[in-house]
Every structure is written in C-alpha cells, then in structure tokens.
Amino acid sequence: xxxxxxxxxxxxxxxxxxxxxxxxxxxxxxxxxxxxxxxxxxxxxxxxxxxxxxxxxxxxxxxxxxxxxxxxxxxxxxxxxxxxxxxxxxxxxxxxxxxxxxxxxxxxxxxxxxxxxxxxxxxxxxxxxxxxxxxxxxxxxxxxxxxxxxxxxxxxxxxxxxxxxxxxxxxxxxxxxxxxxxxxxxxxxxxxxxxxxxxxxxxxxxxxxxxxxxxxxxxxxxxxxxxxxxxxxxxxxxxxxxxxxxxxxxxxxxxxxxxxxxxxxxxxxxxxxxxxxxxxxxxxxxxxxxxxxxxxxxxxxxxxxxxxxxxxxxxxxxxxxxxxxxxxxxxxxxxxxxxxxxxxxxxxxxxxxxxxxxxxxxxxxxxxxxxxxxxxxxxxxxxxxxxxxxxxxxxxxxxxxxxxxxxx
Numbered sequence: 001x002x003x004x005x006x007x008x009x010x011x012x013x014x015x016x017x018x019x020x021x022x023x024x025x026x027x028x029x030x031x032x033x034x035x036x037x038x039x040x041x042x043x044x045x046x047x048x049x050x051x052x053x054x055x056x057x058x059x060x061x062x063x064x065x066x067x068x069x070x071x072x073x074x075x076x077x078x079x080x081x082x083x084x085x086x087x088x089x090x091x092x093x094x095x096x097x098x099x100x101x102x103x104x105x106x107x108x109x110x111x112x113x114x115x116x117x118x119x120x121x122x123x124x125x126x127x128x129x130x131x132x133x134x135x136x137x138x139x140x141x142x143x144x145x146x147x148x149x150x151x152x153x154x155x156x157x158x159x160x161x162x163x164x165x166x167x168x169x170x171x172x173x174x175x176x177x178x179x180x181x182x183x184x185x186x187x188x189x190x191x192x193x194x195x196x197x198x199x200x201x202x203x204x205x206x207x208x209x210x211x212x213x214x215x216x217x218x219x220x221x222x223x224x225x226x227x228x229x230x231x232x233x234x235x236x237x238x239x240x241x242x243x244x245x246x247x248x249x250x251x252x253x254x255x256x257x258x259x260x261x262x263x264x265x266x267x268x269x270x271x272x273x274x275x276x277x278x279x280x281x282x283x284x285x286x287x288x289x290x291x292x293x294x295x296x297x298x299x300x301x302x303x304x305x306x307x308x309x310x311x312x313x314x315x316x317x318x319x320x321x322x323x324x325x326x327x328x329x330x331x332x333x334x335x336x337x338x339x340x341x342x343x344x345x346x347x348x349x350x351x352x353x354x355x356x357x358x359x360x361x362x363x364x365x366x367x368x369x370x371x372x373x374x375x376x377x378x379x380x381x382x383x384x385x386x387x388x389x390x391x392x393x394x395x396x397x398x399x400x401x402x403x404x405x406x407x408x
Contacts, residue, residue: 061122082096087139161206182197189296206227251296253291253303271331289305289307300314300347304343338354349400373389
C-alpha cells in the first residue's frame, strides 16, 4: 500500500492505494520481501525471485529498463536463492550454493562486479574470502558479513564507508580493516557503518560529520570529518547485542536492556534534551525499561520493551512518534493506544509501523501516499489499524513512503 507511480504496489496499476492490495500473482508462496526506494522484490518458496516497480537502472533484474506494475522474474534466478537484500537502487541475492548476485544501479560500483556499469540482469559479486551470511546496504555502497566473521564492503567511499583505509570507490569487495577478533552483526546508515564484534564491542567507520561513529570526538584531522578504518565507539568494548544506524545517528542495545545513542541530535533522535552533536555514546534519558528491540529511522528512533510496549523519540512533524502529538520529543514516550504486545518494528522516512502479537499491524505518522494503510490519506499521530490484513501477518517492512506485510 502507499505510493505507486512506478508500480511499486505490484497490482497492475499506477495509482496510489491507502489500503493494502494484493501483489498480482503472489497471493501465496512468498517467504521474504525486500524494498528499495521505488521497487520491491520477493523471494518465493521455490527459491526464485520476482521484482516490480521502478526499473530506471535495471532494479527489476529482468533484462529491461521498463517499469513494471506486476511482478516479473529476475533473469536466471528462478531457483536457488536463500536471502534478499535491497539498497536504494540495487538488490542483491544470496544463493543457496554460495555466492551473491546483484543487479540495478552501479555508478559507484555498488554491484561489486568490478565495473560501474548498471545491470538489468544479476551479476556475480567477487567476494574476497568466505561466503556471505548477511548484508547491510548503505546509500550507494554495500557491506556484508561473511561466514569467517569478517566484513567486506564495496561501492561509494568518499567518506571512508568501505573501511579499507582509503577514500576511493571500490568496484569489488574489499576487506574492512581493524575488526579483529571478528564480527557478529553489521549495520549501515546512509554514509557510515557499524559492527558488533564477537566480544560485544562496537566499531564504526565512514562519515563522522555528526559524531555518528561514536569515537568520543569528531575526526577533525580530516575534512570532512570521517574515518576510513573502524574506530572503537567510546567505552563500548563489551556488552552490546544490537546496533541500529539512522541517517546521521546510531543506537546500540546492551545486554542489560539499556540503550546508548550517538551522533546528531537536532531532532532529539538520541533521546537527549539538548540539541547538538554527541560524538560520545550517551544514555537515552528517562528510559528505565529493559529494551527488547531498537530501530532507527531517518531522524527518529523507536524501541520495544521487554514487556511489549513501544516507545519512540525524535522528529515528530507528521506524528511518527505515535504519542498524540506532532511536537518533536527528546525523551522516549509510550506510543498511544497499543493494547497488545509488540513483536516487531518497521520505520520509514516519516512513518512507523508495528506488528502486534495478535498478528495485526498498526501504523502512524505521515500518510500523504497512503503508507499507513488505513484507507485514508490523513496523517495520524496515534496508531491506526492497517485495513484488510486480518491477523495473519508474520513480518513487516517499511520503505521511504510505502509499507509491505508478509502474511502467514
């Protein structure tokens, strides 16, 4: 549901929809979905991949550059795929047999095939060592965690986002430096990435103009502030279990259930009362509950507590914090009117959605494109029920201005 000018909803039309519509031909048999800026791809139970929406740079992988409002087969990937990962204008597939294929935009080498040629069919990513387990696409670059517990990145590198000691783009994967003794998780913001190490510490690299690396001070030895090698986040050398990167801020969840955030706080996205830049990880003020999950949006953040409540803070111009207000909030506040435990969060550019334990989905915030799925185009500062989904949802995913749900 939501924006549909390029056929992003996959229902054979190009008109936006404020209520969920079935993707044509995919009423069953889907096991995962991944959304780019203006396209979506689905992994089928057969191991094949279908994509729909915008195809300006070959994002659909079907051998053409024509948009499609219905799902089309990704060329050569009718079976054998285990996972999907979407960047802004490119998509990557992890194969059951090992290896990764990518397709779409490639102006900075984000396909990892050794060229800057966009591709409307999947091309092989040339991995340095080991098979890829997880991927974390950034703005125009991609990072991946391998089975050997190391991280490899490729694509745009002006801010050092590839972590290989340089600031030049790489058209194929390069190993991120200084990550011994290994990595458990990796996340990417727009121009920076962070990893949770095997010891539970955090290391970040890339853009540091807003302190989003958490080093303790800005990297003023370079212009703009940036680091092309991973730096240890200040006093975060153990105890971290989750990491979430926003546009210019980062948050970490510790094993004791507490949250630390760092980077830009111009909209209160760090959960601190004072505006400014925080290059040192700081506690989210006023948060005493133990946290189960954190997610970072563009300029807001939300968390699910161990008891299933949802709290949000930061930019709130469209009501994306769900607290009955449109005033930005520097402290975590409960989302109003959720009478069931939350199990998963999905944060878009200016809207938020939550999956509840009863299998229903509720959304709040910006609704100019129908991304709340409630049958209207009116923004809401409190959760509204997504229409027509019943209680059969098993996963949710938010793009910039649209939302998708996977049914049980």
